[in-house]
Amino acid sequence: MLLDLHAHQLTTAMFDKHPHWGPFWENGTLRIGDWTLGTSNPEAPTIEQIYAERWAPELRLESFRKAGIDKAVLSMPFHMVNYHTEPEFAIRFAQEVNDSLAAYCANDPEVLKYWAHVPAQDPKAAAAELERTVTRFGASGISMGGANFGDKEVSDPSFRPLWEKLCELDVMVFVHGYNQSVTWGEKANTDPYDTTSIVGMNHDETLFFWHLINGGVLDDFPQLKIYITHGGGFIPYQLWRFNETNKTMAPDSKNKKDVIEYASNFYYDLDVHHPAMRRAVTEVVGVDHLLYGDNFSGSDSHAGDLTDGFGLSEDDREKIRSGNALKLLKNI
Numbered sequence: 001m002l003l004d005l006h007a008h009q010l011t012t013a014m015f016d017k018h019p020h021w022g023p024f025w026e027n028g029t030l031r032i033g034d035w036t037l038g039t040s041n042p043e044a045p046t047i048e049q050i051y052a053e054r055w056a057p058e059l060r061l062e063s064f065r066k067a068g069i070d071k072a073v074l075s076m077p078f079h080m081v082n083y084h085t086e087p088e089f090a091i092r093f094a095q096e097v098n099d100s101l102a103a104y105c106a107n108d109p110e111v112l113k114y115w116a117h118v119p120a121q122d123p124k125a126a127a128a129e130l131e132r133t134v135t136r137f138g139a140s141g142i143s144m145g146g147a148n149f150g151d152k153e154v155s156d157p158s159f160r161p162l163w164e165k166l167c168e169l170d171v172m173v174f175v176h177g178y179n180q181s182v183t184w185g186e187k188a189n190t191d192p193y194d195t196t197s198i199v200g201m202n203h204d205e206t207l208f209f210w211h212l213i214n215g216g217v218l219d220d221f222p223q224l225k226i227y228i229t230h231g232g233g234f235i236p237y238q239l240w241r242f243n244e245t246n247k248t249m250a251p252d253s254k255n256k257k258d259v260i261e262y263a264s265n266f267y268y269d270l271d272v273h274h275p276a277m278r279r280a281v282t283e284v285v286g287v288d289h290l291l292y293g294d295n296f297s298g299s300d301s302h303a304g305d306l307t308d309g310f311g312l313s314e315d316d317r318e319k320i321r322s323g324n325a326l327k328l329l330k331n332i
Contacts, residue, residue: 001070001322002305003332005140005174006229006269006293009074009114010055013100015047017093023080025050030079035181035188037079057107063297064111068305070322071332072296073140074101075115078176079197081145083121084183090119094129102137113332115143115174121150123158127165134169138331141171145178146204146233147211154208155215163221172267172328175208175228177201205233209266214246216254218262225328226265229293231272236284267328269293270306270320279310287316291325 028044030037105112116133118126133139179197243259270278307317
């Protein structure tokens with residue numbers, strides 16, 4: 001069995017929700033506030049055409065079948081998280097996004113699941129939306145953008161209600177960076193190569209790990225389960241450096257144990273583009289902490305199975321492809 005936990009999904013209901021923040025599909029590209037994704041192309045298809053040609057349920061289900069994917073956990077594209085907007089809009093936007101994802105997954109609930117989007121700049125509202133989506137719609141957990149939740153990081157004490165609710169419901173957090181340039185206002189398009197997305201996502205994902213540990217969150221909430229995509233950002237590659245510098249260069253850190261002792265809280269995928277690097281991640285974090293996620297049909301798609309080509313046993317391949325996820329996810 002193959003469970004793909006990293007597959008983004010657009011719905012037309014995600015667009016045109018705010019007069020300034022949108023999100024908009026405009027002149028052939030995504031616009032959020034003053035930020036646009038690359039160069040506009042007025043001749044490009046509309047979002048309705050794109051949805052009909054690529055994102056409609058029957059097309060997605062067929063593409064999953066062709067790829068041998070038995071179940072997929074969908075998430076909204078992370079350019080659109082809107083953590084920098086006013087909470088009133090962010091709450092309403094999250095509710096409408098989640099309602100649209102729940103309706104989408106209802107087309108085949110045996111195959112399609114989703115990570116709920118939450119208004120993370122308002123942790124109490126995020127906890128309420130987490131509870132609504134999990135108890136009412138069977139969401140698999142929540143997605144969070146890695147860093148900069150309305151000028152807060154996850155070490156902020158205001159996040160306690162969200163951590164409490166995650167532990168109470170026993171669901172996971174899916175961590176995925178987002179393009180910080182979308183928050184820059186009039187300077188938003190001074191990041192012409194989308195660096196804060198392409199490079200910055202890995203940075204943001206690493207910050208989530210760093211702030212969660214240094215802030216002592218995992219000492220207070222040892223049951224938290226965190227899935228960090230893109231091979232864990234920079235974490236597996238710098239884990240022992242983080243362990244040592246936490247002791248020597250972070251005197252205000254609150255963690256009660258060494259950094260590497262929190263390894264049991266974290267899970268990663270193999271969404272990296274060379275078998276040697278997948279093997280390295282596997283050796284560092286161990287097969288019991290790997291999940292299958294590949295940004296299916298996204299901007300950096302993979303050909304073939306991420307567990308092939310670097311010497312895994314069949315038992316270890318099946319742990320990564322489905323076994324670990326089946327143990328961790330209640331609503332799968």
